[in-house]
Amino acid sequence: MADVPGPIHERLAAALADDIVQGVVPAGARLPSHRDLAYRLRIGLVTVTRAYALLERRGLVKSERGRGMFVAGGTGAAPNVVDMSVNTPPQMLADRLLAATFQALAREMDAATFGSYHPPMGSLAHRRTMARWLSGHRMEVPPDRLLITNGAQHALAVAFAVALGTGGRLFTEAVTYPGAISLARHAGIAMTPVALDGEGLRADALDAALAATAGDAGRRAVYVTPSLHNPTGASMAAARRADIVRICRAHDVLVVEDDIYSLFAPRDLPTLADLMPERTFYVNGLSKTLSPGLRLGLLAVPPAYLNAARAGLQATCSMASPISCAILERWVVDGTVVSIGTSIRMEAAWRMASARETLPELRVPCDHAGFHAWLPMPLLAAERTARRAATAGVILTPPTAVMPDPDVGDSGLRLCLGGPSRADLTRALTTLRNLLDSRADEGEERSVAV
Incomplete structure (x- = not known):
């Protein structure tokens, strides 16, 4: 029971x-x-x-x-179930746009091009397109330092393999992206959870954790999401980013920076890769910016590690989809990427406002416009709430899925707001409101500050 x-x-x-x-x-x-x-x-x-x-x-x-x-x-297809466990952007693609894109590609792409192998890291033309897309909203990266991957998860896998080799130790936030946890466990990488606060990874806690393992054998790296951290939504101010860079240089460790939510990041906040290009593997992708169906990721690699990253990429994938690359190229040229990005930001803002109105307990920075929110609470209470929500027809991310070590650090519930329709989202939020109220009526602690 x-x-x-x-x-x-x-x-x-x-x-x-x-x-x-x-x-x-x-x-x-x-x-x-x-x-x-x-x-x-x-x-x-x-x-x-x-x-x-x-x-x-x-x-x-x-x-x-x-x-x-x-x-x-x-x-997920059951009529009375709302899935809030998968962090996906709101659906902003119109059927007519997609149909027109494929019709144009059918006129432009011949059988020889479709039936040919492209370079594993992506053709120079496609890497230039990816660099142009990135420079339009985030940062400048030379195309010769970019690798095109089959989604950001693939980019993370290559970055972990190059930075840590076999085994190694990964330092990351006490709650973090479940996909990174799965990758590390699959590769036999030990994980050390590091305390976080309202800005994400704490610099003093990272310094102490790195100092405590300074004499250990094996390579070390830091995995961090400075902008719209998953799952808490925290973003680092410029001073915190500078502190993280200083500490990583002092301890001579590499950094894997996950910037998958760059669409929502302020342009005046530098990436860690801007501040420390010589030791930062920068990961981004299109599934959270345009559509999950566009499985393209990018990995910007420090110059000294380019050959190793290319070898790692070739060992795990022959090439990224040329059709997806062609779609991106067309959408960058005709401005579709800007239009879709603007629509996603507007829709995400509405959804976040709705969530905050229904659930004031959510830990959401005032300028947060992404499509996930964090409801902090003790682990046992989070697990009970997730089970009761599932019974009531609302599927949530299992609380332990975001914890590198379930015995260390804070816990809570990640609410993924982007996938459901507006009507389903409203219904799910109301259901969660009722569950939290019933917990309070039963004398349970509703939530705790992180």
Whole structure:
């Protein structure tokens, strides 16, 4: 049974919902019969029936006459479920724009071009286009220091491999991007969580952590998101960025800078790569700026590590999609990237304002216009709230997914605001408001400051 307040059938439904949304019980799986589950759990048959009915109303399971109860084909597509676990931008692409783009590409791209291998790091023309896109809203990088990757996650994988080799130790925020945690664990990289505050990674805590491991064997690197940190939304002021750079130089460590939310970053705030180009691997991509369907990332590499990065890229991917590169080239030239970016910023601002109005407890900087927000609370309370939200039809990121070490640091819930429709988002936020109010009524601590 789920460790949440409420009747037994609600606790059973919460436990099953958690297993379904986490994939422990896959889509299409047949659930035990009502009588069998009641016998195994030593509960009443009516209790199981009520729990199954609750799951069916929420679109997580479906009953087939004469066959039993089955997990629905895709929880994300269930009509009553709102998925707030995936950090994706609001959908701003129009069908007509996409159709016109493909029609133009069909006229311009011949079979020989489509059927040819391109350089693993991207053609010079496409790297120039990527550099032009980046310079239009963020920073200047020479095309010869850019590698085009299959999304920002791929860029992170290459950067980690080059910076740390086999094993190594990665220093990062006490809560951070789940994809980076997965990559590090997959590569056998040890992670050291570092305390953060309202501006993100704390310079004094990083200094102490690096000093404490100065004599350890193996390479060390720092993974950091200075602008719109995922999941807390914190952004470093210029002084904090300068402190981080000073400390990393003093301890002679490399830095992997994740700037995937550069669309929302002020131009007057330098990147760490601007301040420290000789030891910063700079990661960006288009999935959070334009559309998840445009799987292009970029990796700006310190000059001394270019050969190693090219080798790492070639070992993991033959080339980025030439079609995606051609789409980007067309959209940069005709101004579509600027138009879509403006629309995403406006939509994100509306969604963030709606979230803050419904959930004043959210930790959101006053100028934050991204599409994720952070609700700090103790880990146990966060896990209980996530389970209850799943039972109520709102899927949240598992709290431990953003923690390099679940035993160290603060916890909370990441709310991904960009994916659902406006109507679904409003419904989900209201559901969370009700859950938090019920926690308060039951005497639980609603949230704690980070």
